[in-house]
Amino acid sequence: MGSSNYITDTNGKLYEHLEYFPFGESWVEENSNTQRTPYLFTAKELDEETGLYYFGARYYDPRTSVWQSPDPAYAGRFGNNAKKLSNQGVFRPANLAMYTYGYLNPLTFIDPDGRDNFWIGGAADKYPFMGVKPTNIMQDVMNKNSTLFQGPNHYYGHGDAAAIIEAIKKTPGKHNIIGHSYGGAAAIDITAAVGKDKVGTLITLDPVSMLPKSNPENSDSWINVHQEQTLVDAIASIPIIGTAVAGLLSMLDVTGGSGDTIATTGGQLGAQSGAVNIPSTKAHADAAGMLDQAKAHMQRNQDPNRE
Numbered sequence: 001m002g003s004s005n006y007i008t009d010t011n012g013k014l015y016e017h018l019e020y021f022p023f024g025e026s027w028v029e030e031n032s033n034t035q036r037t038p039y040l041f042t043a044k045e046l047d048e049e050t051g052l053y054y055f056g057a058r059y060y061d062p063r064t065s066v067w068q069s070p071d072p073a074y075a076g077r078f079g080n081n082a083k084k085l086s087n088q089g090v091f092r093p094a095n096l097a098m099y100t101y102g103y104l105n106p107l108t109f110i111d112p113d114g115r116d117n118f119w120i121g122g123a124a125d126k127y128p129f130m131g132v133k134p135t136n137i138m139q140d141v142m143n144k145n146s147t148l149f150q151g152p153n154h155y156y157g158h159g160d161a162a163a164i165i166e167a168i169k170k171t172p173g174k175h176n177i178i179g180h181s182y183g184g185a186a187a188i189d190i191t192a193a194v195g196k197d198k199v200g201t202l203i204t205l206d207p208v209s210m211l212p213k214s215n216p217e218n219s220d221s222w223i224n225v226h227q228e229q230t231l232v233d234a235i236a237s238i239p240i241i242g243t244a245v246a247g248l249l250s251m252l253d254v255t256g257g258s259g260d261t262i263a264t265t266g267g268q269l270g271a272q273s274g275a276v277n278i279p280s281t282k283a284h285a286d287a288a289g290m291l292d293q294a295k296a297h298m299q300r301n302q303d304p305n306r307e
């Protein structure tokens with residue numbers, strides 16, 4: 001769950017050993033010197049004066065296993081806004097327990113701070129695109145992974161960037177963004193636009209853009225799953241002209257590339273500076289398969305923003 005257990009100094013010498021009860025109360029505390037790390041249960045900071053953990057948007061008492069304030073992802077969102085919440089919102093009984101930690105299942109879930117999760121689809125995902133009806137690929141992925149992160153899930157199209165930025169800026173705490181194709185490029189832009197301390201985990205699934213993107217630098221972690229790059233994709237990385245040439249070559253399939261014409265023409269971004277880059281052999285439309293690769297990485301590294 002990302003908790004601190006064995007702490008070493010710069011020479012690799014062990015000076016602190018920690019173990020915890022399921023809900024975070026200290027069980028074993030062994031120290032060989034006066035040095036102590038304040039980042040303990042799920043790598044959150046413990047305030048020794050109050051005995052409370054600071055999770056970014058609220059405080060948690062590990063002895064009583066309850067938060068000191070309600071979940072900001074749901075608090076104040078009842079009444080006319082109740083039906084707008086995804087993850088079943090207030091219609092899921094567990095979500096109404098706004099002071100409990102991790103759905104009372106701390107061995108399976110962590111509860112970062114009650115953040116929202118934004119799932120962003122690419123072209124023709126939520127809205128029609130060039131005569132193509134909506135595919136709802138990312139909506140399906142979101143519904144099948146509704147508990148990947150705790151907190152409400154929201155489905156948007158890549159053209160909804162302004163609305164997403166506004167929602168993130170208005171909502172307390174950090175949030176997670178998952179984008180596919182053009183939605184992946186939008187996710188990068190959104191992360192850059194909202195400023196620091198607003199994005200926890202950023203996941204981009206084979207992001208596509210006519211223009212290159214730079215590292216937004218505002219997220220705690222960034223996982224970028226991208227199709228393995230071919231010669232056609234390298235040509236497509238040349239702004240404007242390259243995408244047109246690559247699209248033609250892809251349609252002709254003269255280089256033995258993936259044949260994923262639409263994505264190639266749009267300009268697959270490939271590996272990105274500042275991200276954990278995971279090459280994929282999945283088809284561009286297989287957002288679910290690429291997300292599985294991102295999830296496997298998060299499980300191996302115990303991403304603190306994940307339940």
